[in-house]
Amino acid sequence: MPSHRQVAFIRSVAIAVVGAVVIWFGAAAVILAVFGHDLQAAAPWLALAKFASLAWVAAIGWALSWRRLDEMEKEVRKLSWFIGSTAAILLTAPIMLLWLLNGGAFLAHLIKRDTPGAFFALGWAGLVFAQLLCSLVARAGWWAVKR
Amino acid sequence: MKNRLKALRAERGWSQAELAERLDVSRQSVNAIETGKYDPSLPLAFRIARLFGQSIEAIFEDR
Numbered sequence: 001m002p003s004h005r006q007v008a009f010i011r012s013v014a015i016a017v018v019g020a021v022v023i024w025f026g027a028a029a030v031i032l033a034v035f036g037h038d039l040q041a042a043a044p045w046l047a048l049a050k051f052a053s054l055a056w057v058a059a060i061g062w063a064l065s066w067r068r069l070d071e072m073e074k075e076v077r078k079l080s081w082f083i084g085s086t087a088a089i090l091l092t093a094p095i096m097l098l099w100l101l102n103g104g105a106f107l108a109h110l111i112k113r114d115t116p117g118a119f120f121a122l123g124w125a126g127l128v129f130a131q132l133l134c135s136l137v138a139r140a141g142w143w144a145v146k147r
Numbered sequence: 148m149k150n151r152l153k154a155l156r157a158e159r160g161w162s163q164a165e166l167a168e169r170l171d172v173s174r175q176s177v178n179a180i181e182t183g184k185y186d187p188s189l190p191l192a193f194r195i196a197r198l199f200g201q202s203i204e205a206i207f208e209d210r
Contacts, residue, residue, distance in 0.1 A: 003168050070172035071188050146184045
């Protein structure tokens with residue numbers, strides 16, 4: 001039998017997912033009704049609807065689940081996010097130095113593109129990935145010590 | 148910080164999960180408080196004290 005905290009969490013996830021589905025299908029239905037069979041013209045709007053749907057999941061799911069965390073779990077997340085972000089900056093700094101050293105040739109070869117947008121995307125994705133990874137490691141470490 | 152939470156819980160025959168449910172926290176939090184690995188906030192300390200009908204000082208010891 002799940003506790004009421006678990007039930008509340010499941011309910012939050014359900015609200016986020018159902019909302020996203022409603023936004024996505026609702027917006028898609030309206031867009032396709034407006035543009036008819038011109039899928040090429042509708043594509044950017046469909047992409048925007050998809051983004052809105054994902055943004056809903058991210059924002060509502062995050063906000064609702066955060067409210068349901070107890071104080072210790074919030075503390076763990078704050079601490080691990082702080083440690084994770086600091087570690088991520090340190091870990092990704094060498095990539096920046098690598099870019100400075102050889103003008104980005106190696107990175108361009110790695111991502112098979114050399115446009116500013118590709119470099120920006122690589123930097124953003126790299127930092128996000130490093131931060132998530134470091135935060136998870138920090139959280140696991142906290143639980144290992146405090147459990 | 149030392150505390151008498153485990154003893155008080157045992158007196159009432161509650162499991163960690165039951166106590167967690169009554170305090171609206173996770174079972175892991177109860178365990179961490181009982182083992183002295185986590186110090187609860189003042190609002191949570193008051194909730195614990197009210198639940199057991201005792202003062203905060205009677206449950207938590209600042210050592």
